[in-house]
Amino acid sequence: xxxxxxxxASLKMTDKKFQHVExxxxxxxxxxxxxxxxxxxxxxxxxxxxxxxxxxxxxxxDIDELIATDPDMAEKIFQALEDYNKTQRKLQ
Numbered sequence: 174x175x176x177x178x179x180x181x182a183s184l185k186m187t188d189k190k191f192q193h194v195e196x197x198x199x200x201x202x203x204x205x206x207x208x209x210x211x212x213x214x215x216x217x218x219x220x221x222x223x224x225x226x227x228x229x230x231x232x233x234x235d236i237d238e239l240i241a242t243d244p245d246m247a248e249k250i251f252q253a254l255e256d257y258n259k260t261q262r263k264l265q
Contacts (some may be wrong), residue, residue: 196215198256198257201215
């Protein structure tokens, strides 16, 4: 995907309001709070997506910089994406 294609895809995403937020299996396995805290966080995340707040406050991540500065976090993200993709393939 070229830079222009990414920008076009980004513009298309901002034209849409999220109607549904789905979390990948195991997305919160590392969460160390109470169930009540987790439930509240999930509600807040969903609210942020549906209201558009997420788009306005999100920060772009430079994956190369993340790998250099926090390789453990980068690995967790890659693993989560791989797990999500496997789940999606099974559902199709």
